[in-house]
Amino acid sequence: MQLKELSERTGVSAASIKFYLREGLLPAGESVHATRARYSPQHASRLQLIQALRTVVGLTIEQIRTLVKLADDGVPRLELLAAVQRTVLGLDQMSTGHGDVPAQAGDAVVRLRNWPDTPSDARDALDAHVARMESLGVPVTTELLDAYSKALDAIADRDISATTAPEDTNELILTAAVGMHLHGQLVLKLLALAQASHAIRRYKNDAAKRNAPPQK
């Protein structure tokens, strides 16, 4: 198919497709002649990937470029998934070493949970984030890390066994990125509900206690 048809099929304007081509998100079509190019279904699926990463996950052009570049370079799938995780959860764009105390929260968590002691982006990001929290005056105790990681261990355990990865690379990135993002948001929303619920319960208890004076 050619550009116009690609545009009509995917619902992306021709101008935008040109933009993505310029930006290197979409590989050039097969140039039949100087003024004619053919696009494959691969292009359509790539376009859908771009679309989803922009509108659903909210990545920037730059981030999408990084991901599709990896895909086009044919890096191993595990590596690709790691990159998706980095990007979707904003584990990139970390200051990476503002000095300070090592903080090594990752070590503590890994030991607490008996997780494999392997360096990873997620671990670096955790260290950086904990350091950031401390520097902003929000203390992170080992007890907190223990409670949090124990709970999330259960979630991850469940998630990982409910996962099947598609063959096609575009689709792999798509499902991985969208899934991670949506599940992450789901966690945040459930946490909000949980906190609200606990707050209400606590508030009610306090009110009850005030009515019937404390017996301490």
Next chain:
Amino acid sequence: MQLKELSERTGVSAASIKFYLREGLLPAGESVHATRARYSPQHASRLQLIQALRTVVGLTIEQIRTLVKLADDGVPRLELLAAVQRTVLGLDQMSTGHGDVPAQAGDAVVRLRNWPDTPSDARDALDAHVARMESLGVPVTTELLDAYSKALDAIADRDISATTAPEDTNELILTAAVGMHLHGQLVLKLLALAQASHAIRRYKNDAAKRNAPPQK
């Protein structure tokens, strides 16, 4: 103090302060004369709040305006905290009723966890998000909600009992917003690490199985 001193103390440029004044984030100082105004320490603390909400939490001017307006209107603290939660966790900016099936994920969760059955923003946001996930082809089973909410119940339980709220309103919003944001991000990062850890473990098991052929 006057504008320049306010600027020097908080590290916010005079131009930015003027901008915030125009935008209604910062209340006008006490106008001593036509060309002179006095700012109180309240202004400094408000400015710090604005600063933190922008750079740490990443709110927009519009969102900050909404929050400080509530603070200035002196709404009850519980209501204020609810608004902070809405804003920080992006529970605002939801489509609010794109029709479709009711989905009522909130009901299910509340029943599963035995949480108080009270309508709330968090619950609406959860419903909306689950509906969105479904519409994007990501299934949300009751079993998943059960596993997630059980884990987050534990976290919320721990959080709520480790909380003390400051008296000053600016400070209240600041600590609440920053705390919510950072704890949310912490959860996401820990989840990433947990998933990566489980993936590694699973990968190793698979590899081991391949070496010593399965005995099923």
Next chain:
DNA sequence: GGCTCTAGGATAGAAGCACTATCCAGTGGT
């Protein structure tokens, strides 16, 4: 009374992002 500094108001510019639009000249297909 002059000099310098500052407030406050207005307006314009700047920078980043993701497009969107326009113009162009060269074909491919009918």
Next chain:
DNA sequence: ACCACTGGATAGTGCTTCTATCCTAGAGCC
């Protein structure tokens, strides 16, 4: 022959968050 469509280039748009400039009127100081 003709017209739709092409790649390539370049410029403009809309939004957000500032930042800079210019102005006048008044305050404090000598």
